[in-house]
Amino acid sequence: MTSAVLPPGLAExxxxxxxxSFPAPGKVTISTGKVEIGQGVLTAMxxxxxxxxxxxxxxxxxxxxxxxxxxxxxxxxxxxxxQFGGVALRSACAEVRALFLRHAATVLGCATSELAVxxxxxxxxxxxxxxxxxxxxxAVDLAAARATGSASPKPVADHTVVGRSAARxxxxxxxxxxxxxxxxxxxxxxxxxxxxxxxxxxxxxxxIDEAAIRRAARGPIEFVRHGDFLAIVGQQEAAVDAAGTxxxxxxxxxxxxxxxxxxxxxxxxxxxxxIDRRVGAPEPHASPRNRQxxxxxxxxxxxxxxxxxxxxxxxxxxxxxxxxxxxxxGVYPLRxxxxxxxxxxxxxxxxxxxxxPGCYGHNGADDAAGDAAIIAARLPGRAIRVRWxxxxxxxxxxxxPAMVVKVAAVLDDAGRPADWTAEIWSGTHxxxxxxxxxxxxxxxxxPPPAPPPADVPDANGGGATRNADxxxxxxxxxxxxxxxxxxxxxxxxxRGLGAMxxxxxxxxxxxxxxxxxxxxxxxxxxxxxxxxxxxxVVERVARMAAWQAGLPAGTGRxxxxxxxxYKNRAAYAAVVADLEVAETIRxxxxxCAADAGLVVNPDGAANQLEGGIIQSASWVLKxxxxxxxxxxxxxxxxxxxxxxxxxxxxxxxEFVAADTDVPLGVGxxxxxxxAAAIGNAVSHALGTRIRELPMTRERIMATxxxx
Amino acid sequence: xxxxxxxxxxxxxxxxxxxxTPLLDVLRNDLGLLGTRFGCGFEQCGCCLVLIDGAPxxxxxxxxxxxxxxxxxxxxxxxxxxxxxxLQQAFLDEQAGQCxxxxxxxxxxxxxxxxxxxxxxxxxxAHALDGNICRCGAHNRILRAVAKAAxxxxxxxxx
Numbered sequence: 008m009t010s011a012v013l014p015p016g017l018a019e020x021x022x023x024x025x026x027x028s029f030p031a032p033g034k035v036t037i038s039t040g041k042v043e044i045g046q047g048v049l050t051a052m053x054x055x056x057x058x059x060x061x062x063x064x065x066x067x068x069x070x071x072x073x074x075x076x077x078x079x080x081x082x083x084x085x086x087x088x089x090q091f092g093g094v095a096l097r098s099a100c101a102e103v104r105a106l107f108l109r110h111a112a113t114v115l116g117c118a119t120s121e122l123a124v125x126x127x128x129x130x131x132x133x134x135x136x137x138x139x140x141x142x143x144x145x146a147v148d149l150a151a152a153r154a155t156g157s158a159s160p161k162p163v164a165d166h167t168v169v170g171r172s173a174a175r176x177x178x179x180x181x182x183x184x185x186x187x188x189x190x191x192x193x194x195x196x197x198x199x200x201x202x203x204x205x206x207x208x209x210x211x212x213x214x215i216d217e218a219a220i221r222r223a224a225r226g227p228i229e230f231v232r233h234g235d236f237l238a239i240v241g242q243q244e245a246a247v248d249a250a251g252t253x254x255x256x257x258x259x260x261x262x263x264x265x266x267x268x269x270x271x272x273x274x275x276x277x278x279x280x281x282i283d284r285r286v287g288a289p290e291p292h293a294s295p296r297n298r299q300x301x302x303x304x305x306x307x308x309x310x311x312x313x314x315x316x317x318x319x320x321x322x323x324x325x326x327x328x329x330x331x332x333x334x335x336x337g338v339y340p341l342r343x344x345x346x347x348x349x350x351x352x353x354x355x356x357x358x359x360x361x362x363x364p365g366c367y368g369h370n371g372a373d374d375a376a377g378d379a380a381i382i383a384a385r386l387p388g389r390a391i392r393v394r395w396x397x398x399x400x401x402x403x404x405x406x407x408p409a410m411v412v413k414v415a416a417v418l419d420d421a422g423r424p425a426d427w428t429a430e431i432w433s434g435t436h437x438x439x440x441x442x443x444x445x446x447x448x449x450x451x452x453x454p455p456p457a458p459p460p461a462d463v464p465d466a467n468g469g470g471a472t473r474n475a476d477x478x479x480x481x482x483x484x485x486x487x488x489x490x491x492x493x494x495x496x497x498x499x500x501x502r503g504l505g506a507m508x509x510x511x512x513x514x515x516x517x518x519x520x521x522x523x524x525x526x527x528x529x530x531x532x533x534x535x536x537x538x539x540x541x542x543x544v545v546e547r548v549a550r551m552a553a554w555q556a557g558l559p560a561g562t563g564r565x566x567x568x569x570x571x572x573y574k575n576r577a578a579y580a581a582v583v584a585d586l587e588v589a590e591t592i593r594x595x596x597x598x599c600a601a602d603a604g605l606v607v608n609p610d611g612a613a614n615q616l617e618g619g620i621i622q623s624a625s626w627v628l629k630x631x632x633x634x635x636x637x638x639x640x641x642x643x644x645x646x647x648x649x650x651x652x653x654x655x656x657x658x659x660x661e662f663v664a665a666d667t668d669v670p671l672g673v674g675x676x677x678x679x680x681x682a683a684a685i686g687n688a689v690s691h692a693l694g695t696r697i698r699e700l701p702m703t704r705e706r707i708m709a710t711x712x713x714x
Numbered sequence: 715x716x717x718x719x720x721x722x723x724x725x726x727x728x729x730x731x732x733x734x735t736p737l738l739d740v741l742r743n744d745l746g747l748l749g750t751r752f753g754c755g756f757e758q759c760g761c762c763l764v765l766i767d768g769a770p771x772x773x774x775x776x777x778x779x780x781x782x783x784x785x786x787x788x789x790x791x792x793x794x795x796x797x798x799x800x801l802q803q804a805f806l807d808e809q810a811g812q813c814x815x816x817x818x819x820x821x822x823x824x825x826x827x828x829x830x831x832x833x834x835x836x837x838x839x840a841h842a843l844d845g846n847i848c849r850c851g852a853h854n855r856i857l858r859a860v861a862k863a864a865x866x867x868x869x870x871x872x873x
Contacts, residue, residue: 043811045850159793174809182802184749184789188815191748225732245732245739248755315815315849316753365813365850397754538864610809616810621851644758644847648867653840655853 011186013156016040016095020078021632023106024150026099027060027157031153032141033068035060037100040080041092042072043177044336046674048088055093055608058168059100059160059608061124062140069176072338072360082337082439084500085468086577086672088609093670099162103149105158110147111138113264116302117290149581151271163668168346177362186366187321189334194390199244201251202378202393203237204403205450206263206638208457211235212450216257221254222566231382233453238382240391270495271634273306276432279491282460282700287476287485291417291426299422301520302415303510307630307700310407310646312501316364317400322383323390329356329383331377334363341373344440345380347455348448367622368501369439371395371404377445378643389635397447405445406632406639407501408434408494410471412512416481422524423535426521429475429512430487434494436470436504437463446497460492463504468574474506474679478536478572496632496639503573503675507623508700510571510679511686515698518567518687527556528568528687537610538572540602543663544581546572547600551659552583561694563588567687569680570612578603578676579663584684588692591704592628594656597681602663604671611659612673619677620658625650626678631701718782721745723791733779740778741788749789749818760846763819764788768790770826789818792825799871801825804863805856812850820846824860825854832868836861 013021018284020026028036034687037056043049049069059550070076072083081093104124105545111129112119115136123130163170196214205212212235219604220239221228226246227609233236239254241247248640269275307708327352335341346353363372372652379393395403411432416424438444462470469475475486484548521531536542548554558566565588570581597620606612629648633641641647682700689707690696695714697706715730726842729744741747741764750773753761754849758773764773793799798806801824805815820843827834827842839860840853846857850863 027765028818039864045815048813174806175811178806178809178811178814181811181817182789182805182821183793183795183798184747184818186748190752193746225734244743270844313849315759315813315847316751362813363814367766394752397756482759612853614809614855616853617854620852622849641823643756647848649847650853652846652848652853653837653842655840655851658854 008248011105013107014091014095014098015081015089016078017154018096019563021153022150023099023103023152023154025078026096027103028149029140029144033066035140037067037069037096038077039069039071040078041083041088041098042336043362044083046615047175047608050173051089051607051611052093052096053176054168054173054398055097057101058095058166060104060125064168066127074342074356074358076327079339081206082340084336086573087654088672088676089670090577090670090672093607097283098254099154100214100422101160102159103152106152107143107147108142110143111136113144114138132517138711144582160668168377170605170609173608175611177633183588187362188444189321189332190316190394190703192332192354192361192392194321194323194392196241197390198242199314199391200238200240200391201247201248201396201425202377202392203251203258204399204448208433208449210263210655212237213261219257220250220254222593224250231383231385233381234450236381236447236450237628238378239381240386243379245411245595245678251614255376266495266634266637268633268635270634271308273411276409276411276491279493280431282489282490282492286465286488286640288483290485291483293708299418300416301523302413303516303519303698304413305508305515306411307409307508307511309498310501310630311401311403311632312370313649314366314370314400314645317395317397318375319363319370319392319394319402320372320379321392321492322376323388324383324387327355329380331356331358331380332361334361334366334372335359335376336366336369336372339437340441341376344373344445345377348445348451349380349384350378364611368407368661369405369499371400373440374403374446378447380606381447381451401642401647402639405438405497405499408436408449408498410505410508412508414512414516416516418520418521422520422526424481424520425483427477427481427484427511428487431475431505432489432491432515433471433505434498434501435460436498437461438497438499456632459697462492467507471505473509473574474571475509476575476577476675478538478541480537481535495634499663502622503678506571506573506675507682509677509680510569511700514569514571514680514683520688529554530556534568540579540665541572543571543604544579544600547661547663548581548583548598550663551598551600551661554583560691565688565690565692566690567684569683569687569691571679573672573676573679580616580676580680582677582680582684584688586683586685586688586692588689588707590708592685592689592702593708594624594654596656597658597660597684599660599677600663601660601673602665604667604669605671606662607670609662615673616677617658620681621655623678623681624685627700627702629701630704716779718778720781720783721785723787729778731778734777736774737764737776737778737781737786738773740814741773745789747788748869751815751818757764760819760823763822765822765826768826768829770823790820792821798868799812801863804859804866808855808859808862810852810859811851812854816846820848820856824863827860828864828867831872834864
């Protein structure tokens with residue numbers, strides 16, 4: 008079987024030498040534009056390469072996310088790293104293997120069909136030939152070779168590495184406390200830096216009490232000012248940090264836009280100017296008569312990424328070349344943003360990825376790198392390390408926008424939706440760098456204009472509309488999208504984008520309809536779910552949890568289900584949650600069945616699904632970014648609490664086997680179904696529904712008192 | 715600047731720093747021990763935990779002068795790739811981590827727990843770790859790893 012169609016990542020980077028090289032006898036280097044953000048992707052990439060090249064994993068070194076070395080694959084985001092980046096690397100390796108075998112056949116004077124590869128060595132009819140990748144490499148010009156689409160990856164039945172759990176390559180260094188994170192990089196003669204943040208776009212630096220800041224530093228510091236960009240630098244981190252912490256109290260700003268706590272709630276969006284569009288089925292011509300209707304509105308507040316460590320970036324500008332080290336999700340888009348902000352040619356900028364704290368979307372990583380680059384450009388020859396303060400991360404990282412999702416349906420005789428409208432209000436989920444969008448650059452003289460309001464295009468999975476289209480068999484469906492261009496704080500991508508609020512709304516609504524129809528929620532879903540893969544995960548999770556129809560509601564103990572296929576094109580996941588509700592929610596147990604297509608590293612994929620479940624549970628029970636007095640007021644872990652160890656339930660995960668060689672992204676697949684399962688279980692426990700997230704103690708008490 | 719003498723991972727060290735410099739800063743920037751991580755600087759997340767005379771303590775706000783004469787153990791002092799501590803081995807066996815940034819502090823908390831309670835239940839391990847934040851959601855793997863290490867340590871103790 009051959010395919011002339013190259014996977015997108017390979018079509019855009021068809022030069023095979025960009026993906027694979029044989030640098031020394033017995034050694035293979037593979038390159039990927041995707042980066043490790045805590046999700047274990049590099050381990051899975053190694054497995055894919057080892058499988059297609061037929062070499063031992065131990066022979067392979069991997070380089071990732073480096074504008075000088077690796078292919079441009081955009082961002083590591085959207086659960087696309089394996090589904091697209093992995094598939095591109097797999098095809099590149101298959102092409103390389105085929106190219107070498109064609110060359111070996113010429114050298115050996117035989118047909119390629121007689122040849123095979125075993126740990127890099129070429130076999131002819133099962134016998135070693137003395138040729139291997141490394142003997143042949145001198146005569147094969149990989150740098151000039153281009154992917155043609157003529158080589159097919161191995162059939163799944165032949166896999167010996169892919170599909171088997173592999174230990175994470177990066178974990179040993181992390182349990183022995185080695186220097187693996189960007190925070191641990193120590194460059195020669197390095198200077199530490201902290202930025203005194205502009206309170207908002209357009210704020211003007213009015214006065215600086217340098218003497219007071221120097222007193223707080225208790226050590227030598229220097230100031231770097233460029234327009235309204237102000238930084239403190241020095242060689243002793245403790246002094247720079249003390250100065251950076253004290254500085255906001257000794258600096259005054261003009262033109263600060265006020266923000267109030269009213270704006271932190273999703274309902275605030277309903278009153279705002281918006282850019283409106285409609286997709287899907289046209290409105291029905293006439294309101295159907297004698298039809299039951301149901302309508303409900305669901306909301307969610309702003310969420311923070313709340314990475315475990317604040318962002319960090321390093322930069323060195325020397326001899327006209329800028330080198331930047333970052334834990335950004337996209338080194339090439341960051342390079343473009345740096346070039347624009349600093350008016351430099353991208354050719355004189357190298358951006359290198361270094362591991363950082365777990366990353367779930369567009370957090371402060373790019374901005375910290377931008378800060379370091381702005382300072383380094385003003386101080387040529389000095390290596391600059393910027394580490395954000397914790398309060399800076401909470402206060403200035405882009406947040407996931409609040410959302411309102413209103414669902415209205417006309418029901419058929421069985422109480423199922425016959426006509427469905429989802430109406431969504433949200434800020435953008437997409438303000439990533441690429442065309443500017445670096446926080447520090449907004450403070451420079453002649454700052455770039457604010458980017459035009461736009462959300463992630465539907466072709467890329469949509470932003471606020473992500474997963475707004477239910478996978479159920481509904482004859483007519485439409486989405487009305489109100490993009491609110493002006494939000495009180497920067498909003499951008501966080502794990503799943505709009506999928507979590509949309510799936511929470513859809514699956515809560517389905518339960519409400521099942522209750523109206525006096526039907527079991529699992530059976531009600533299956534009755535309108537034709538996709539066999541979707542049915543299988545719902546059926547499997549029901550079996551795992553020993554789901555029983557008709558358990559009484561309102562007992563304080565509840566069980567709920569949630570289902571979605573992420574973006575309607577990545578992994579399928581169904582989740583069941585058991586919990587108790589008194590004043591707060593106590594999670595008892597969670598089950599998840601997932602169909603992720605071809606699973607490269609089962610343990611790694613399970614880790615991702617489970618991480619998504621726990622993070623979503625944390626969002627639902629606890630998380631909301633709070634505003635007060637001009638900015639974000641949830642500036643520490645007390646103000647922005649997340650789920651702690653004793654609040655995490657035991658979780659059981661099973662994969663539903665799929666007969667396919669197509670992997671489906673898993674990183675974001677469980678967030679929506681988990682939120683919905685918890686919401687439905689809370690409703691079951693209380694006998695009344697909470698449609699606002701997070702489901703805090705205050706909301707639960709208000710609901711109980713109202714009931 | 716004053717000189718402070720202390721023991722780090724069993725070795726005597728002398729550092730010259732102003733007395734209020736955080737222990738974390740000295741460990742990372744003066745002693746090159748980068749395994750102890752900065753997370754918040756507010757004693758809220760547990761990334762910077764070390765053992766001070768055997769007790770788990772946050773190092774991000776701890777003045778260096780207050781640990782003069784004391785014994786500090788960091789994650790590097792638990793074990794090495796050649797001689798891993800049973801906790802480190804159990805974390806590898808259970809693949810207990812995602813980004814791994816929180817693990818140094820979690821290993822320190824777990825070491826202190828197992829020193830005082832060799833047979834903790836899941837709930838006891840979880841309670842002990844409530845001062846450590848894991849943002850990626852590796853909690854259950856971490857709880858399993860600590861239980862596994864406890865079992866291994868009990869087994870070693872019986873020999």
